[in-house]
Amino acid sequence: MSESVVTLFESLVGAEPPQNAPVLFDTACVMGGSIAGLLAARVLSDRARKVVIVEPDDISAEAESRSGVPQDQQVHTLLPAGRLWIERWLPGVSQEAQDRGASLAGPDKQFVGYDDTLQAPDGVDHQFLAVGRPLLETLVRDRVTALPNVSVLRAQATGLRYGDGAVTGVRFAEAGTGDQGERAEGVLAADFVVDAMGRSSRLSNWLGQDGYDQPRLERLEARVNYATALFERPATFPELEVATVLQLFTPQYPSGGVSVAAATAVEGQQWLVMLMGYGDNRPGRTIDELRAQCAALPPIFSDITSGDVTREVVTYHQAESRRRHFTEAGRLPARLVGMGDAVASFNPVYGQGMSSAALHASCLASYLDSGADLDDAATEFFRLQEVVVDAAWAVSAGGDAARIDAENGTEVPEEVRRQRRAMEQIVGAALVDADVSGAFNNVSYMLRHPGTLFDPAILEKAAAATEKLRP
CATH class of the missing domain: 3.30.9 (D-Amino Acid Oxidase; Chain A, domain 2)
Known part of the structure; x- marks a missing residue:
């Protein structure tokens, strides 16, 4: 694992909000009003005169459950990295x-x-x-929508509009606005668009239908x-x-x-x-x-x-867990990014979802402040985001893949076997060795990159602790 990737990941975790961000857009649109969308709107509120969140669910008041978040009644714990970033x-x-x-x-x-x-x-x-989860989403939503330049349009995003190779608007259908409850359709003009529509995002289909490349979908x-x-x-x-x-x-x-x-x-x-x-x-x-x-x-x-x-x-x-590989897509429209589960959705037992969304927002802030040419596809954003997605995927998908291979008796390459043996030693040593426990926790809590676990000093301590644990 290159040191640059480790350093970049940790710089995203430690990023602070800018003091005087330049206004880059007249109108920015966020498709989806869950945690990822709300945090995207918060980042954009410093850089756009107007931010519109397009969300089909009624998020105007606290509710026990939302149809757009089917898992919101399950356990949700905000990991230290996500909590620190949201708090900033x-x-x-x-x-x-x-x-x-x-x-x-x-x-x-x-x-x-x-x-x-x-x-x-x-x-x-x-x-x-x-x-x-409903309470946390309410607290985040109330603060974001209280910003003077942020509003919510209760509607379903149905497609995109383009001009000169860039997204210029979002097509939408409002719910039940006609005399017979039909959906009134419209287009919201926008200078920048974020897809935060979750696991069920239709963005990839829209891109394919509109002549752009569809990001490869990986499933586990x-x-x-x-x-x-x-x-x-x-x-x-x-x-x-x-x-x-x-x-x-x-x-x-x-x-x-x-x-x-x-x-x-x-x-x-x-x-x-x-x-x-x-x-x-x-x-x-x-x-x-x-x-x-x-x-x-x-x-x-x-x-x-x-x-x-x-x-x-x-x-x-x-x-299944799934991720969309935007960095592999050769042709994408400018002024468009994806965040949260719309890009990568992990096994929820690892608790990475909300913290990953927070770090995706950090990627967005870094990208917009980098001076990148906004009339080109957001390649630099997707590169930053891939660092975060790779880190979370290594923890959750890596563990799931090892379990599935063990259950199926799958033959795996020797390099993969060595990595898995090392991880088994680290997990076992974390039960008895404080230093290994600290390194393991930092990765599990998304404070540090998984590559830090393979530091020779950590591997040596893990091997020594494992040897002591043998009967």
Whole structure:
């Protein structure tokens, strides 16, 4: 892994908002009003006289769920990198979330275990934000849409308009505006457009239909099944006052079909409890089933689920991880970029989605401030974004690919086997060695690039710790 890629990734994590960004556009349009779209709008608000978010869901008020975010009732924890970056651009979000009942979880409020072993503390005060996704989205949305030059158009983006090799507008259909509830159509003129329409984005199809190259779509099977419920959370917790609990099990030997169990202390004095199984394992589809599964896990899960139920089980299934390779597309229109799940959607168990969206916004800010020719395709943006996507993909897709190959008995190249053996050593050593644990956490939390794990000093410590662990 080249040092330049590692350095570039960390510069994106540490990027600060500019003090006096130049106004580059009259109107910028963001297609999609979820976390990725809202953060894109925040970046563009410093660089456009007007920013319009085109979003079909009603995001004018806080809601328990949105049809455009089918997984929003599942566990969402904002990783340290994402929290730090969002806080830089929207100061006070973390505190307001806590005022509304969310939890800021440092090492003293975390319980992290692999199989039956607790991970070694790394001595660093990494802070997670344990919060319900609808609340976090509400807080981000309220701050972004309160900006004087940001507005929301409740409509469905249906295509793009072009001129001189660049995007010049977004076609849209408003929902139910006619006398018979038909969709009134229109075109929003725009000088810059962001696709933040999520996994179901139709941008690639539009580009192909309009004579441009379609980014190659890469898919990786990752059949994950979530079961999540809410329970009352006492003011004090017996034995340990925690905000986040994460228990992972060796993929080949899940606990009763449960590969990951997690609980977060969220608003409303509640525990949000999630069980996840791979493939045909669908744990806890009812409260009784979920509690029975938790009884077979470390005792902390039985304690957490002993309270009264405040919301029944909500399930979620995702069949694959996917990414679109924009850097490989030879011909793309200028003044167009994609962000968030519209570009890369990972196995959600790794918790990278919202933090990746935050770092994509950092890429956008860096690109717009670089002096790049905006009348050319946004090649430099996609190059920056690829660094972030590659880093997240290496963690989640790398783990999923290793699990699938092991299940299928797939023969893999020797170089891949060596890398996987090294990662197994690092994960094992993180249970007992603070330095390895710190390096592993920095990568898992998206604070550092995965390439840093293969530093010779870390590999040496991991090998030594693994040798001590042998029976």
